[in-house]
Amino acid sequence: MSHENIVHFVGAGPGDVELITVKGARLLGEADVVVYAGSLVDRELVLTYAPDARVYDSAGMDLEQTTKVLAEAVLAGELVVRLHTGDPSVYGAIQEQMEELDKLGIGYEVVPGVTSAFAAAATLKQELTLPEVSQTVVITRLAGRTPVPEREQLGNIAQIGATLVIYLSISMIEKVVEELLSGAYTEDTPVAVVAKASWADEQVLTGTLADIAAKVRDAGIGKQALIVVGDVLRARSEGMKAKSLLYDKGFSHGCREGILA
Numbered sequence: 001m002s003h004e005n006i007v008h009f010v011g012a013g014p015g016d017v018e019l020i021t022v023k024g025a026r027l028l029g030e031a032d033v034v035v036y037a038g039s040l041v042d043r044e045l046v047l048t049y050a051p052d053a054r055v056y057d058s059a060g061m062d063l064e065q066t067t068k069v070l071a072e073a074v075l076a077g078e079l080v081v082r083l084h085t086g087d088p089s090v091y092g093a094i095q096e097q098m099e100e101l102d103k104l105g106i107g108y109e110v111v112p113g114v115t116s117a118f119a120a121a122a123t124l125k126q127e128l129t130l131p132e133v134s135q136t137v138v139i140t141r142l143a144g145r146t147p148v149p150e151r152e153q154l155g156n157i158a159q160i161g162a163t164l165v166i167y168l169s170i171s172m173i174e175k176v177v178e179e180l181l182s183g184a185y186t187e188d189t190p191v192a193v194v195a196k197a198s199w200a201d202e203q204v205l206t207g208t209l210a211d212i213a214a215k216v217r218d219a220g221i222g223k224q225a226l227i228v229v230g231d232v233l234r235a236r237s238e239g240m241k242a243k244s245l246l247y248d249k250g251f252s253h254g255c256r257e258g259i260l261a
Contacts, residue, residue: 007070007080007101009094011087011113012036016198017045019119024111025049032078035066040085040224042199050081067100074106087115090139091167115139117165119197120226123204126192128163130232136162142169142176158183163230170195170225173213180229185209190233195225206233 008027013019028049036046038057058066073080088094101108121128128137161184169176187210195203205215
């Protein structure tokens with residue numbers, strides 16, 4: 001399948017114009033038409049990598065309109081990029097777009113991107129999975145205009161006690177705290193809020209479940225922020241409980257024999 005007759009769903013990354021993949025940047029550079037999520041993707045990124053493309057901002061378009069633009073461009077033999085923030089597979093609403101393209105017999109590919117969870121972890125200089133603390137990362141959200149299945153209510157997920165990365169919920173921070181405290185977390189569980197991770201104007205707040213809501217309100221953060229919760233966040237101030245075996249000199253794995261004293 002040639003580039004000319006498919007739609008390329010591309011993850012733009014979390015904000016920093018350099019955090020797009022090499023493949024994503026190349027496709028933007030070759031694109032004739034770009035439909036991008038203007039409310040979340042920096043216009044500067046589009047101008048940098050696709051200066052000559054016809055550009056449509058999907059913020060003011062519905063599914064029917066974006067599908068029409070994508071389909072007409074593909075059928076005209078043009079190279080088409082549908083640019084999403086972060087990684088398209090996380091809260092990207094790409095499945096419904098693919099379904100419409102399927103109806104029209106138009107193919108597509110997905111080029112992954114850096115989701116903001118990992119940009120936030122990079123900003124915090126924090127590993128999300130630490131031995132004997134947490135080996136599980138849950139990406140989730142509170143119910144808003146988009147509902148959440150009952151079994152996935154935040155209070156239920158909070159029973160696990162894993163590292164949580166909570167998207168799209170900062171405006172309901174008090175509700176987030178309430179739900180988490182009904183699970184395995186306590187008022188002294190550490191929390192970090194990263195607003196606009198990797199952007200020039202990113203903000204970082206750190207605290208605990210006891211005080212983070214007040215800090216968020218005082219800072220005036222109401223959107224485009226992630227909430228990271230879990231005991232892994234203690235490691236930077238309190239040290240690690242245990243080290244990974246991966247680089248332990250006595251530990252053998254498939255690519256390296258253990259070094260025996």
